[in-house]
Amino acid sequence: MTARPQLVSDDRAGELSLARRAAAGDEAAFEQLYRAHAGRVFALCVRMSGSRQRATELTQDVFVHVWERLDKWRGESALSSWIYRVAVNLVLSNARGEQRRQKHEITDADERMTHDDARPTTRADERRITHADVGRRTEEAIDLERAIAALPPGARAVFVLHDVEGYQHDEIARMMGTAEGTCRAQLHRARKLLIEALDR
Amino acid sequence: MYTRSLTAVLLAVPLIAARGQQKVDIRMRAVPAVSVRLGGAMGTVRVIGWDRDSIALTGVLSPGSRMDGGPKSSNSLVIGMKFFVDAPDESAVRGNRLELRVPALARVWIKAGSADVEASGVTGGLDLNIVGGSVKVSGAPRELIVESMDGAVAVNATPEFARLKTATGDIQIQGGGEDVSATTVSGAIRASDGTFQRGRFESVTGPITFAGDLARRGDARFDSHSGAIELRLARRADVEIDASTVTGTIENAWSSTRPGVGREGRGMELGTSSGMSGARVSIRSFKGNVRLVGR
Amino acid sequence: MTHLSFDQLSELAERADVDVTAGHLAECAECRATLERIRGLVRAARDLPRDIEPPAEVWAALRDRVAGERGRRSVVHVRRWWHNGWLATAAAVVLVLGTATFMAALARGKSAKAKAMMVATPPQAPPRSTPALLAVDRNYVATIRELREALATQRSELSPGTVATLERSLRVIDAAIAEARTALAADPANQALVDILAGHYAHEVDLLQRATELSSSD
Numbered sequence: 001m002t003a004r005p006q007l008v009s010d011d012r013a014g015e016l017s018l019a020r021r022a023a024a025g026d027e028a029a030f031e032q033l034y035r036a037h038a039g040r041v042f043a044l045c046v047r048m049s050g051s052r053q054r055a056t057e058l059t060q061d062v063f064v065h066v067w068e069r070l071d072k073w074r075g076e077s078a079l080s081s082w083i084y085r086v087a088v089n090l091v092l093s094n095a096r097g098e099q100r101r102q103k104h105e106i107t108d109a110d111e112r113m114t115h116d117d118a119r120p121t122t123r124a125d126e127r128r129i130t131h132a133d134v135g136r137r138t139e140e141a142i143d144l145e146r147a148i149a150a151l152p153p154g155a156r157a158v159f160v161l162h163d164v165e166g167y168q169h170d171e172i173a174r175m176m177g178t179a180e181g182t183c184r185a186q187l188h189r190a191r192k193l194l195i196e197a198l199d200r
Numbered sequence: 201m202y203t204r205s206l207t208a209v210l211l212a213v214p215l216i217a218a219r220g221q222q223k224v225d226i227r228m229r230a231v232p233a234v235s236v237r238l239g240g241a242m243g244t245v246r247v248i249g250w251d252r253d254s255i256a257l258t259g260v261l262s263p264g265s266r267m268d269g270g271p272k273s274s275n276s277l278v279i280g281m282k283f284f285v286d287a288p289d290e291s292a293v294r295g296n297r298l299e300l301r302v303p304a305l306a307r308v309w310i311k312a313g314s315a316d317v318e319a320s321g322v323t324g325g326l327d328l329n330i331v332g333g334s335v336k337v338s339g340a341p342r343e344l345i346v347e348s349m350d351g352a353v354a355v356n357a358t359p360e361f362a363r364l365k366t367a368t369g370d371i372q373i374q375g376g377g378e379d380v381s382a383t384t385v386s387g388a389i390r391a392s393d394g395t396f397q398r399g400r401f402e403s404v405t406g407p408i409t410f411a412g413d414l415a416r417r418g419d420a421r422f423d424s425h426s427g428a429i430e431l432r433l434a435r436r437a438d439v440e441i442d443a444s445t446v447t448g449t450i451e452n453a454w455s456s457t458r459p460g461v462g463r464e465g466r467g468m469e470l471g472t473s474s475g476m477s478g479a480r481v482s483i484r485s486f487k488g489n490v491r492l493v494g495r
Numbered sequence: 496m497t498h499l500s501f502d503q504l505s506e507l508a509e510r511a512d513v514d515v516t517a518g519h520l521a522e523c524a525e526c527r528a529t530l531e532r533i534r535g536l537v538r539a540a541r542d543l544p545r546d547i548e549p550p551a552e553v554w555a556a557l558r559d560r561v562a563g564e565r566g567r568r569s570v571v572h573v574r575r576w577w578h579n580g581w582l583a584t585a586a587a588v589v590l591v592l593g594t595a596t597f598m599a600a601l602a603r604g605k606s607a608k609a610k611a612m613m614v615a616t617p618p619q620a621p622p623r624s625t626p627a628l629l630a631v632d633r634n635y636v637a638t639i640r641e642l643r644e645a646l647a648t649q650r651s652e653l654s655p656g657t658v659a660t661l662e663r664s665l666r667v668i669d670a671a672i673a674e675a676r677t678a679l680a681a682d683p684a685n686q687a688l689v690d691i692l693a694g695h696y697a698h699e700v701d702l703l704q705r706a707t708e709l710s711s712s713d
Contacts, residue, residue: 027558030561031554031558034554034557035554038548038549038553038554039545039546039547039548039549040545040546041549042546042547042548042549042553043543043544043545043546043547046547047543051343053345053363055549056549056550056552056553059549059553059557060553060556060557060560063557063561064557064560064561064564067561067564068564140539141539141542141543141544144536144539144540144543145543146235146279146280147279148540150233150279159540163536163537163540163541164540164541164543166541184506185502187505188501188502188505188506191501191505191508191533191536191537192501192505194536195532195533195536197231197279198536199532313654314656331654331656331657331709332656332657332660347705349657349660349661349664349705349706349709350656350660365701365705367660367661367664367702368660368663368664383698383701385664385667385668385698385702386663386664386667402694402698404667404668404671404695404698405667405671423691423694425671425674425675425691425695426671444687446678446685446687446688446691463682463685463687464682464685484687484690484691486671486674486675486678486691487674
């Protein structure tokens with residue numbers, strides 16, 4: 001994987017200890033593991049699903065999967081990489097399930113960008129979201145997040161994995177079970193739709 | 201140029217807090233899948249999806265009420281918009297009546313205290329939060345989320361994804377759906393007149409009545425602590441049922457399978473299968489009585 | 496002039512070695528501008544925040560799910576021991592040891608935090624605890640305590656009608672929880688009861704969370 005560089009310290013022994021304790025039922029250890037990685041997982045889930053509500057459910061699913069499989073992680077890769085791979089696979093699997101339930105085919109001719117905006121539940125939440133997930137983020141970044149959420153699902157997935165997360169086309173194609181050419185086409189489509197939306 | 205975000209462009213539209221009602225008439229062009237939020241002290245809200253690429257917010261506000269929000273300029277093509285209504289007291293809230301027309305593909309988020317909310321014709325998404333009052337939804341929203349405390353919820357629609365929650369308010373669903381969940385503490389849940397692919401119906405003490413159909417390989421679950429659960433199934437329904445109670449009774453007037461005594465000699469259990477479609481129903485009750493009848 | 500297609504420019508945007516002073520790009524300001532626009536988009540995407548903080552309820556709900564799953568596994572483990580015909584004494588010893596170990600682990604991690612979060616009406620521990628009951632009950636109790644405490648500080652912001660609805664509903668749920676806990680204590684291997692109890696807890700958590708959200712807008 002050639003994603004963005006890891007920013008966490010490479011304390012493999014510490015990670016193994018934490019993972020073992022969490023797998024053994026130590027809630028404090030599991031919470032520590034969750035706190036360390038939830039932000040990145042949630043960011044992926046929000047951007048890939050285009051829905052904060054779905055991302056909340058998906059993030060839970062990811063960490064339940066992680067908890068169930070923690071005893072299988074042997075430290076060959078960084079814990080963050082392993083958790084992240086679980087998240088990507090789960091989100092893509094969920095997306096495939098949703099696409100199978102789609103009633104309507106969206107063709108190029110009548111394709112629309114649907115805007116599935118983030119849903120803060122209170123005004124306080126809205127402020128917290130703006131602050132916590134933005135920091136000193138600019139208005140342009142806020143618009144970009146919204147526009148990504150509004151992309152059609154396939155284009156959104158490829159854009160997030162490639163341009164946001166840094167995966168290469170061959171990796172994305174393998175993960176999505178599709179041809180590399182299809183991934184490239186989806187990426188170009190995503191970029192075009194985003195530029196059209198942002199430049200209005 | 202990037203479109204300005206909502207958080208940067210909230211333009212206060214202070215209507216004069218003078219004597220008498222204040223008329224609201226805000227209109228703007230919008231993208232088909234525009235995101236609109238309307239919150240605060242409103243007595244009545246009507247949301248209508250229409251076939252124009254524009255938003256129209258009309259209605260009246262009572263004296264002393266105030267609305268914030270609106271477009272940055274009347275020529276902007278917006279992708280998102282937010283409005284918030286304030287009122288000085290409860291009687292003023294009841295006098296705030298608004299109608300919001302949006303492109304059918306829009307996503308609309310409403311949050312109010314005690315309000316009567318009605319939505320129709322929206323095929324994008326609806327996220328409706330009230331404390332009391334009522335919510336009525338018709339049409340085919342792709343995503344439908346409704347949360348209420350004691351307000352009643354009536355859905356005459358076929359959402360792809362629906363999450364309906366109340367504390368004491370009743371929930372009525374007509375029209376089926378792909379993935380529907382209805383949860384209440386003590387309200388009554390009634391689901392009918394439609395096909396459900398995946399359904400979850402849960403209460404603590406409220407009764408649950410199901411008179412819909414399950415899709416092939418559909419999956420429905422009914423859970424209650426003490427509420428009665430009644431399933432009215434088509435005589436030839438293709439479904440596999442697994443029901444159990446801790447102390448409640450099970451009555452099967454739908455098929456010939458007789459329920460048996462439950463675990464440890466308490467409660468009852470019933471396992472029945474009919475057909476090859478693989479539609480599955482799971483019923484679990486603590487002490488509420490379970491009844492299967494044919495229709 | 497025939498321009499490069501968007502897809503072609505998008506492909507070029509991924510290459511660092513594109514020479515904009517040669518070929519068509521040298522002559523076409525429009526294509527250069529589009530290429531730069533695409534590159535700007537990609538830069539903006541790469542600069543998006545790595546993390547987005549999830550809502551607080553994600554951890555609460557996750558903890559509940561894991562606790563429920565842990566409880567189910569404890570129940571299955573106990574059932575297997577009985578089914579294998581272990582002596583009742585040996586099985587009882589295992590249960591006691593398991594409970595003691597579990598309680599010790601809980602005490603190590605959480606006693607200080609639990610004491611700090613006492614609220615007026617926390618759910619009471621069952622009279623006879625089992626591993627399954629402990630696993631599900633304890634984690635929910637902590638979450639419910641936190642939410643009740645948060646709600647207590649915001650109570651004055653809710654209307655009297657909402658408070659009445661909320662209290663009525665909480666009483667209903669608490670009564671159901673008490674009945675389910677009592678039944679589970681008498682029949683600890685009953686998986687259906689574990690699920691029923693977990694479902695009631697989830698109801699209470701959901702109701703309390705919604706009430707805390709309401710307090711800012713009621």
